[in-house]
Amino acid sequence: xxxxxxxxxxxxxxxxxxxxxxxxxxxxxxxxxxxxxxxxxxxxxxxxxxxxxxxxxxxxxxxxxxxxxxxxxxxxxxxxxxxxxxxxxxxxxxxxxxxxxxxxxxxxxxxxxxxxxxxxxxxxxxxxxxxxxxxxxxxxxxxxxxxxxxxxxxxxxxxxxxxxxxxxxxxxxxxxxxxxxxxxxxxxxxxxxxxxxxxxxxxxxxxxxxxxxxxxxxxxxxxxxxxxxxxxxxxxxxxxxxxxxxxxxxxxxx
Amino acid sequence: xxxxxxxxxxxxxxxxxxxxxxxxxxxxxxxxxxxxxxxxxxxxxxxxxxxxxxxxxxxxxxxxxxxxxxxxxxxxxxxxxxxxxxxxxxxxxxxxxxxxxxxxxxxxxxxxxxxxxxxxxxxxxxxxxxxxxxxxxxxxxxxxxxxxxxxxxxxxxxxxxxxxxxxxxxxxxxxxxxxxxx
Amino acid sequence: xxxxxxxxxxxxxxxxxxxxxxxxxxxxxxxxxxxxxxxxxxxxxxxxxxxxxxxxxxxxxxxxxxxxxxxxxxxxxxxxxxxxxxxxxxxxxxxxxxxxxxxxxxxxxxxxxxxxxxxxxxxxxxxxxxxxxxxxxxxxxxxxxxxxxxxxxxxxxxxxxxxxxxxxxxxxxxxxxxxxxxxxxxxxxxxxxxxxxxxxxxxxxxxxxxxxxxxxxxxxxxxxxxxxxxxxxxxxxxxxxxxxxxxxxxxxxxxxxxxxxxxxxxxxxxxx
Ligand SMILES: Nc1ncnc2c1ncn2[C@@H]1O[C@H](COP(=O)(O)OP(=O)(O)O)[C@@H](O)[C@H]1O
Ligand SMILES: [Mg+2]
Numbered sequence: 001x002x003x004x005x006x007x008x009x010x011x012x013x014x015x016x017x018x019x020x021x022x023x024x025x026x027x028x029x030x031x032x033x034x035x036x037x038x039x040x041x042x043x044x045x046x047x048x049x050x051x052x053x054x055x056x057x058x059x060x061x062x063x064x065x066x067x068x069x070x071x072x073x074x075x076x077x078x079x080x081x082x083x084x085x086x087x088x089x090x091x092x093x094x095x096x097x098x099x100x101x102x103x104x105x106x107x108x109x110x111x112x113x114x115x116x117x118x119x120x121x122x123x124x125x126x127x128x129x130x131x132x133x134x135x136x137x138x139x140x141x142x143x144x145x146x147x148x149x150x151x152x153x154x155x156x157x158x159x160x161x162x163x164x165x166x167x168x169x170x171x172x173x174x175x176x177x178x179x180x181x182x183x184x185x186x187x188x189x190x191x192x193x194x195x196x197x198x199x200x201x202x203x204x205x206x207x208x209x210x211x212x213x214x215x216x217x218x219x220x221x222x223x224x225x226x227x228x229x230x231x232x233x234x235x236x237x238x239x240x241x242x243x244x245x246x247x248x249x250x251x252x253x254x
Numbered sequence: 255x256x257x258x259x260x261x262x263x264x265x266x267x268x269x270x271x272x273x274x275x276x277x278x279x280x281x282x283x284x285x286x287x288x289x290x291x292x293x294x295x296x297x298x299x300x301x302x303x304x305x306x307x308x309x310x311x312x313x314x315x316x317x318x319x320x321x322x323x324x325x326x327x328x329x330x331x332x333x334x335x336x337x338x339x340x341x342x343x344x345x346x347x348x349x350x351x352x353x354x355x356x357x358x359x360x361x362x363x364x365x366x367x368x369x370x371x372x373x374x375x376x377x378x379x380x381x382x383x384x385x386x387x388x389x390x391x392x393x394x395x396x397x398x399x400x401x402x403x404x405x406x407x408x409x410x411x412x413x414x415x416x417x418x419x420x421x422x423x424x425x426x427x428x429x430x431x432x433x434x435x436x
Numbered sequence: 437x438x439x440x441x442x443x444x445x446x447x448x449x450x451x452x453x454x455x456x457x458x459x460x461x462x463x464x465x466x467x468x469x470x471x472x473x474x475x476x477x478x479x480x481x482x483x484x485x486x487x488x489x490x491x492x493x494x495x496x497x498x499x500x501x502x503x504x505x506x507x508x509x510x511x512x513x514x515x516x517x518x519x520x521x522x523x524x525x526x527x528x529x530x531x532x533x534x535x536x537x538x539x540x541x542x543x544x545x546x547x548x549x550x551x552x553x554x555x556x557x558x559x560x561x562x563x564x565x566x567x568x569x570x571x572x573x574x575x576x577x578x579x580x581x582x583x584x585x586x587x588x589x590x591x592x593x594x595x596x597x598x599x600x601x602x603x604x605x606x607x608x609x610x611x612x613x614x615x616x617x618x619x620x621x622x623x624x625x626x627x628x629x630x631x632x633x634x635x636x637x638x639x640x641x642x643x644x645x646x647x648x649x650x651x652x653x654x655x656x657x658x659x660x661x662x663x664x665x666x667x668x669x670x671x672x673x674x675x676x677x678x679x680x681x682x683x684x685x686x687x688x689x690x691x692x693x694x695x696x697x698x699x700x701x702x703x704x705x706x707x708x
Binding site for chain 1: 270274311
């Protein structure tokens with residue numbers, strides 16, 4: 001009986017989170033009528049994550065190019081460097097790394113902000129003013145997260161493959177031919193790969209936004225509760241991203 | 255006002271993201287490398303075996319890409335693979351009796367189709383079918399062939415056959431990669 | 437002014453409410469009269485804030501009923517409840533201002549959410565309400581830049597923006613200096629007289645509230661100890677009420693939070 005309790009608690013949490021998601025989804029049509037609120041939130045989850053995404057994307061592309069070159073050059077296949085970088089980024093690293101960074105940068109901010117609003121009675125105050133906090137506060141943040149993630153993943157991948165990452169190291173530094181860098185990528189990849197990347201990005205975006213607003217909204221209304229919600233957001237989102245990545249990759253392999 | 259600059263910044267972010275999606279689809283997946291159907295034409299060819307040839311693979315003439323594979327299907331009667339290729343419209347003087355080979359770029363590379371021009375003055379055009387094709391080399395079949403030819407010559411030494419067979423098989427696989435269509 | 441209950445706006449009947457094992461209300465009856473100032477007095481921690489949240493429909497009672505203008509608050513759908521809440525304002529103890537909006541935008545918030553007034557009209561209304569609480573000059577400040585007492589006055593301006601039928605004040609006098617206290621008292625009285633606004637003031641601050649209240653309830657330990665006009669309360673026969681009014685630590689009401697063990701037991705336990 002007693003050892004069942006944590007499992008039962010976990011199930012209860014999952015159930016509550018699912019009901020919470022349904023509540024959010026039900027308010028989305030109404031929330032879409034207030035695009036200004038969504039734009040504001042896209043700024044705080046998207047624009048403010050831009051710098052970290054651009055820098056991380058560039059560095060990861062550069063590291064991949066350096067490491068890949070060392071291996072490929074042994075096989076006389078250095079011209080395939082672009083393929084190696086592009087495939088790793090588009091299929092895995094782009095969505096996963098962006099997701100982890102997004103959880104750390106935007107997810108925690110969301111959870112802390114909502115948790116603090118709860119702790120300082122701002123959400124209860126809204127309810128007493130007959131304003132639904134789910135529709136007014138939660139839904140715009142959730143929608144903004146859904147919109148921002150695919151865009152951030154695309155920017156990350158573009159930086160990593162083309163602009164500053166793999167291309168800068170491979171072509172400018174290591175002297176891989178610019179034409180074969182791109183043509184090899186072209187041969188190995190299809191529109192479907194980009195599509196899969198965007199699917200992964202959207203699924204991760206949904207998971208992170210959901211987890212963050214849930215943790216914030218259900219935080220204990222104390223400073224400790226808010227800090228715990230912030231930590232849980234990172235931990236749970238990261239695990240969710242990695243697990244979902246496995247499931248999605250398995251599906252996409254078919 | 256403040257909300258205007260906010261909207262501007264968000265607009266910048268969203269357009270950067272959308273631009274990134276376009277760069278990725280066009281540059282990486284290169285939907286633009288062979289122009290649209292207006293400036294290209296389609297030809298087909300039947301192969302005994304297409305190996306790991308995939309949609310989107312290149313069609314090369316003397317190592318230069320002139321088109322790509324659009325579709326791979328099966329002929330319902332002969333059970334041969336039917337490969338549909340889209341050829342760049344500017345390559346409109348390729349002899350009709352050219353032949354096609356499925357080749358491999360490098361040791362680890364993708365498979366592509368190499369086109370060796372023939373001598374027919376009649377050029378390929380939309381809907382043409384190329385009659386002369388050579389299938390992809392399949393490793394297992396090659397080894398199998400060697401084993402049978404070897405055992406036929408020297409039925410007593412079947413066990414030893416593995417050693418000489420392997421390097422020979424390797425060379426054959428290597429061949430198309432190092433010496434593409436001439 | 438005396439206690440002829442002619443018209444009841446809020447009717448609380450045999451209300452029972454508990455946080456887990458801790459019973460906050462054990463069957464209380466309260467009537468709040470339309471257009472009057474009703475004070476609810478009680479030591480802190482008795483559940484005065486809880487009562488306001490129950491009336492506002494944020495929490496559900498375990499038993500009993502709360503009616504607002506004849507409508508049972510806890511048997512409404514979410515949207516019906518929201519319609520009901522537009523008719524009542526609750527002034528939170530903490531102010532509960534939205535910290536990412538300016539003072540001006542905070543007061544404009546309910547107007548923007550619930551009306552389609554043109555911007556110029558919203559501006560006029562907001563400045564009017566801010567002027568009433570003496571904070572028009574603070575319109576462009578953020579809640580983080582004003583004091584707690586000022587914050588509560590902004591919250592009052594926000595609560596009256598939609599011109600509700602009733603306002604519930606949770607400890608409105610805490611953190612006010614004598615001048616703004618006087619302003620606040622006159623404001624509550626003024627709203628009450630000019631607009632016929634029903635006011636519920638929850639406080640442990642006895643003297644000031646007895647000056648403006650028409651009717652007073654004293655609650656403690658989950659029960660209503662006494663109720664009546666301020667004069668009746670001042671002369672209450674209940675020892676508990678007298679102890680509360682005079683602020684004595686020892687008496688029927690314990691200054692100490694209820695404990696399962698005695699002080700001595702706890703001290704000895706530490707030594708074991
Ligand atoms: N969310 C809660 N969960 C559990 N107990 C609570 C909660 N809120 C308040 N309490 C308890 O209920 C009692 C009444 O609280 P409250 O209504 O805030 O008192 P006050 O009369 O000072 O406004 C307090 O003693 C507190 O311990
Ligand atoms: Mg209180």
